[in-house]
Amino acid sequence: MTAARRNSNQNPKRQRGPRTNQNPKRKRGPSSAPVVDTHASALGSDRSTGRAEARGSSWDPNIIVFACNWCSYAGADTAGVSRIQHQPHFRMIRVMCSGRIQPGFVLRAFEKGADGVLVSGCHLGDCHYVFGNERAIEQFEKTKSVIKLLGLEEGRLRLEWISAAEGARFAEVINEFTDQVRALGPSPLRPSPEPRTTIVASSG
Numbered sequence: 001m002t003a004a005r006r007n008s009n010q011n012p013k014r015q016r017g018p019r020t021n022q023n024p025k026r027k028r029g030p031s032s033a034p035v036v037d038t039h040a041s042a043l044g045s046d047r048s049t050g051r052a053e054a055r056g057s058s059w060d061p062n063i064i065v066f067a068c069n070w071c072s073y074a075g076a077d078t079a080g081v082s083r084i085q086h087q088p089h090f091r092m093i094r095v096m097c098s099g100r101i102q103p104g105f106v107l108r109a110f111e112k113g114a115d116g117v118l119v120s121g122c123h124l125g126d127c128h129y130v131f132g133n134e135r136a137i138e139q140f141e142k143t144k145s146v147i148k149l150l151g152l153e154e155g156r157l158r159l160e161w162i163s164a165a166e167g168a169r170f171a172e173v174i175n176e177f178t179d180q181v182r183a184l185g186p187s188p189l190r191p192s193p194e195p196r197t198t199i200v201a202s203s204g
């Protein structure tokens, strides 16, 4: 077979270049999508906004929701699956039971920049650990007195019982609480913005 004939047998569609082993669809490595650290980034985000911002303007609060795995977290899921619209300015931290939420968790959230904290669990009598939510009430009362001592408004903290079936209730609570915290303005415990460093170039 001549060289010309051999070339004519080649299917132009099947021409191969150097093999790179790279399938653009299966690109691996660090993804360009942001990885959200539910805890740290939620609490520490938007540090540059301060208390000086105009209340009720375009400011959106940072809200942390501690949700029990068995009811409230599933309630949030139900809201999502049912496509119920609600305000998005919150991050959820899932715990196995609302009784797990100690004052230290809530204080840490405020310390890291939360403007409001919602604690939610199963309705009384429905706790998967029997008395967990009764313990949550005790812890909540302690937390309330500590935040008062710190000079935070009581309206920045809320306790709610939301079951897995109550998607609409979840959305309603989130909307109400977000508006309430927005009206209070940024938390006075928000970390102050990091000081800017100015680099002065020296000549000669």
Ligand code: FES
Pocket: 068, 069, 070, 071, 096, 097, 098, 099, 121, 122, 126, 127, 128, 129, 130, 132, 133
């Ligand atoms: S398991 Fe939901 S509050 Fe205890």
